[in-house]
Amino acid sequence: MEFKNSKYVEKMCEITNELYKHGWDERNGGNVSLRLTQDEVDQFDDLNKVIRNIPIKFDATPLAGQYYLVTGTGRYFKNVHNYPERDTGLVKITDEGNSVDLLWGFNDGGQPTSEFPAHLMTHIARQKVDSNQRVVMHCHPTNWVALSFTRNLDEKEISKLLWKMQAESLVVFPEGVGIIPYMTPGTNEIGQATADKMNEFRVVMWPHHGIFGCGDSMDEVYGLIETVEKAALIYTTIQSQGGDIKQEITDDDLRDLAKSFGVTPNPKFLSMDKVK
Structure with a gap:
C-alpha cells in the first residue's frame, strides 16, 4: 500500500x-x-x-x-x-x-x-507525561476564543465555568484548561509557553486566537476540543438569552460526577474533600 x-x-x-x-x-x-x-x-x-x-x-x-x-x-x-x-x-x-x-x-x-516548533515543544512535554501521546491540534473555535475577550484569563475561573456548562466537561478534561498570555503566534516563545502549560493540561488557550489540544489519537483530541467548544457555546447561548441563570451544576454536583465517573478534578480548582 x-x-x-x-x-x-x-x-x-x-x-x-x-x-x-x-x-x-x-x-x-x-x-x-x-x-x-x-x-x-x-x-x-x-x-x-x-x-x-x-x-x-x-x-x-x-x-x-x-x-x-x-x-x-x-x-x-x-x-x-x-x-x-x-x-x-x-x-x-x-x-x-x-x-x-x-x-x-x-x-x-x-x-x-x-507552528511546527510549537507542536514539537508540546510533543516533547507531553511524551514526558504520557508516552502514548501522539497528536497535537491547533484551531480557532469561535465561542472558546470569545471567552478570552469577555472573561478573566484565570485558569480556575474558566475551567470551572466550562465544567459547569455540561456534565461531560469534567469527565473529558478533569484537569481543566491552561491559559497563556496573549503572544504573537508562530514564534518559539508562544510554543515554549504552551509546552510549559502542557506539563499539566491537555488543552491550552491562546487568548484572542485559538486552542492547542493534545492526546493519544486524532479522534480523542478532536473530541476533546469539541467538548470544550460545546461548553463555551452553551455559555454563549446562556448570555444571548439574558444570562439570568435560574439553576446550575454546583460544586457538590461536580464532586458527585467525578466520584461516579472515577475522575480526579484538578485539586487547585475543586477540592474533593467534601464528597458525600
Missing part, C-alpha cells in the same frame, strides 16, 4: 475537513501533527528515501528519529482531503534536531506549518 492510501492520511483528511466544516479553521488557520512509530512507517515501501531536507527554527533533538505527519504552512483545511500529498507531509526529525527529512508529501515544494 502507498502511504497516500493509509489510514493515517485518511484520518488526517477526515479530521481537517471536520475542523473546517465546524468553522474552526478559516482560510489557512489551524494545524495538526500526528506522531507515527517506526513500525507504522516500515509498512510502506514508498517511505524509504528522503525527498529533501527542510530546516526548522527549533532544536528538536529530544525527538530525533521520530516521524510526524503534519499539515503544511499556508494550506487551507478545506483542501486537504482533495490534495493530501500537497497539503500534508510525513517528516522525520534529524539527529541534529534542527531540520527534518521529508519522506512523503509537500509535493509542490511546501513545508510544515509555521
Whole structure:
C-alpha cells in the first residue's frame, strides 16, 4: 500500500475537513501533527528515501528519529482531503534536531506549518507525561476564543465555568484548561509557553486566537476540543438569552460526577474533600 492510501492520511483528511466544516479553521488557520512509530512507517515501501531536507527554527533533538505527519504552512483545511500529498507531509526529525527529512508529501515544494516548533515543544512535554501521546491540534473555535475577550484569563475561573456548562466537561478534561498570555503566534516563545502549560493540561488557550489540544489519537483530541467548544457555546447561548441563570451544576454536583465517573478534578480548582 502507498502511504497516500493509509489510514493515517485518511484520518488526517477526515479530521481537517471536520475542523473546517465546524468553522474552526478559516482560510489557512489551524494545524495538526500526528506522531507515527517506526513500525507504522516500515509498512510502506514508498517511505524509504528522503525527498529533501527542510530546516526548522527549533532544536528538536529530544525527538530525533521520530516521524510526524503534519499539515503544511499556508494550506487551507478545506483542501486537504482533495490534495493530501500537497497539503500534508510525513517528516522525520534529524539527529541534529534542527531540520527534518521529508519522506512523503509537500509535493509542490511546501513545508510544515509555521507552528511546527510549537507542536514539537508540546510533543516533547507531553511524551514526558504520557508516552502514548501522539497528536497535537491547533484551531480557532469561535465561542472558546470569545471567552478570552469577555472573561478573566484565570485558569480556575474558566475551567470551572466550562465544567459547569455540561456534565461531560469534567469527565473529558478533569484537569481543566491552561491559559497563556496573549503572544504573537508562530514564534518559539508562544510554543515554549504552551509546552510549559502542557506539563499539566491537555488543552491550552491562546487568548484572542485559538486552542492547542493534545492526546493519544486524532479522534480523542478532536473530541476533546469539541467538548470544550460545546461548553463555551452553551455559555454563549446562556448570555444571548439574558444570562439570568435560574439553576446550575454546583460544586457538590461536580464532586458527585467525578466520584461516579472515577475522575480526579484538578485539586487547585475543586477540592474533593467534601464528597458525600
